[in-house]
Amino acid sequence: MTVNAGAIPPGHWTQDPAIGGGRIVGEGCHFIDLLRHLVGAPIVRHAALALGRHPALAVTTDKVTLTLEFADGSIGTLHYLANGDKGFPKERLEVFCAGRVLQLDNFRRLRGWGWKGFSRMNLWRQDKGQAACAMAFVEAVKQGLPAPIPLDEVLEVSRVSIEAQRAVDDR
Template identity: 35%
Template sequence: MVINCRVNAGFVSKDSWVQDLGEGGGRIIGEVCHFIDLIQYFTGSLPIRVFAETISGEKGKYLNEDNLVINVKMKDGSVASITYVANGDKSFPRERIEIFGGGKVCVIDDFKLMTFICSGKKKGMKKFGIDRGYYNEFEVFFSAVKDDKPIPVDFKEYVFTTLATFGIMESIRTGVPVNIDNKISIL
């Protein structure tokens, strides 16, 4: 499977709490991690390697770390890219996810419109309001706590999302790919 995630995230000031590494963690920690989760969900696999590069040079009000391309290799052999930018235009759509595999394509635009393409034909389009899953996430979590049900996401997935996210930061610092699967041996 090949997955492309493009995020036109918009500008956030250097002075914002979001950018404070101690409070908001920065946009990679606070936002990009969700796209690692999404890639894991679509592939059903864990990330084993990440490589990231930011824009460079003086960009005025834009932080280099808010404008980057990330490549992710998954354990099942799938690959994904995340293009995350803060220096785009607000009027351009925020998110586009493209999933290629098995002779089929799925495109998700702004989590409002999903299109499936197979054998040269659009198999269906589904329009829905923006749903990034927040409500369902809380509902499942509180149900698990209240009714003593298992949480549907394996703890290992949380760990690997975290390792991949920190690996992205390390890759930006070092300029080399970071292997995730050898970072932890207890799982």
């Protein structure tokens, strides 16, 4: 998954680990969560690398590649980058499986290769699923059902996000 996050000034609260936690904890966590959900298996190992230290770069911890290994053998890579061009898609997800490929751009355009009877789908507007997620939570509370996202998954993604942010902060 590639996130062309855009630059935020070094003094912005999201860049401050003590206030905003850093961009991996504050925003990157959502993409870690998405990969965890799509795979449907626990994250068993992860590694994070930030763009190398350079005097011209005030912040490098918002230019990160995070590799996730899942219990079922799947891998996921999150490229969270604040140094891209605005003309490039903000969020791109690519899934390679069983000789087939899906590519989702900005949660609006889905293209497929190797999927019999499917090659593309376009939405009129972007849908990242926030409304459906909130509705599922409210309905679960109203009906006394389990949370739509199990607590152990929430804690797992939070732990991985915090550990990844610390790994790039400590470089």
